[in-house]
Amino acid sequence: MRNLWIFLSKYSAFFFFIIFFVCSVTMVVKNNSYQHATFINSSATVVGEAYARINGYKSYLNLKEKADLLAAENAALRQQLKTSFYYDSVTQRTVKDTLTKQQYTYIVARVVNNSVNQKDNFLTIDRGTRHGIGKDMGVVTANGVVGIIRNVNERYATISSLLNSETHVSATVAGTNAFGSLIWGIGNSDPTIAILQDIPNHIIVKPGQKVVTTSQSTLFPAGHPIGTVKRINRNSGGSFWDIEVKLSTNFATLEYVYVVNNLFAAEQKQLEAENNKVK
Structure with missing residues (x-):
């Protein structure tokens, strides 16, 4: 307490100056309309900017x-x-x-793990069987195809990425009736390029054409984007094109994906399984 009094007495002139200054400013603002209006406008601006910054921080946190x-x-x-x-x-x-009739529904999921520089790349999402996820479901974003669900537990699922040598997706060049298999990792490890095979070479294909999913698979709705044609090469057999496809999905920045639930898939697979038994 003694030190506090010593401090106050030592700097008393400064504290008196602050007190008298505040009192004088208050009297000027109260007794003069122009200064009063100026003070109100200035304080409103300061408070408004303060609230704007606070709301900005809150928005960032949310x-x-x-x-x-x-x-x-x-x-x-x-x-x-x-x-x-x-x-x-x-x-x-x-x-x-x-x-x-509703054929496809979509389950949103967040990517919690991802790889793009491996020979066989996988993703992990925070949705599992308790959320309606099952094995062999397709996974997409608004921009393109992501991959296929491979393993599932109650809360999580792993996705065999399109950047995986074991992932084959039925695809077609938009505007043609020919379909083939889209495969990644043939002769390159570029995470932006895949190869569309088995398109007959009498089909006219040009760079820039869209490549989309087909109705030949139960995994994805027909017409969902995959990418665009980058280059056309004749394969070693000579009867088909090997089409380089620029993928529309940016796998390095994936945060949210949609798991495709085909409500008719089980019915179709059961019928096809019975047909195979007959053979």
Whole structure:
């Protein structure tokens, strides 16, 4: 306490100056309309900027929550696309009865682990069987195909990335009826390039054409983007093209993905399995 009094007495002139200065400013502001208005406007500006900064910090802290919300909304909107519905049409003479049935639903998931520089690359997502994820489901983003679910437990699942030599996706060059198999890692390890094989060489293919998924697979809805044609090469057999495809998915920056749930997949696989038994 003694030291406090010594400090106050030593700097008393400074403290008196501060007190008198504040009192004088207060009196000037209160008793003069112009100074009063100026002070109000200035204080409002300072307070407004302070609130803006605080709200900016709060928004930054809530980015993950907002990103999760946006991803969920995107998944819900994706389910409303025409490619997510199956059209059951019956035509007889001039009467046409068309029914739409939901064929694809989407489960949003966050990527918690990822690799792009291995021979066989995998991703891990924070969704599992408790969220409706099952083995052999397709995985996409809004920009392109990501891969196929390989292993699942209650809370997590691993994805065999498109950048994996074991991942083959049925694909076609948009505007043609020919389809082939998209494979990565043939002669290169570039995470942006894959090879589309088995497209007959009588099919006219040009650089820049879109490469999309086909209806030949139960994994993805037909027409989902994969990439664009970069270069066309004749394979060693001479009857087919080896088409270099510039992938539209940036695997190095993946944060959220959508797992594709084909509601008709089990029915189709069961029928095809029975057909194979007959053979």
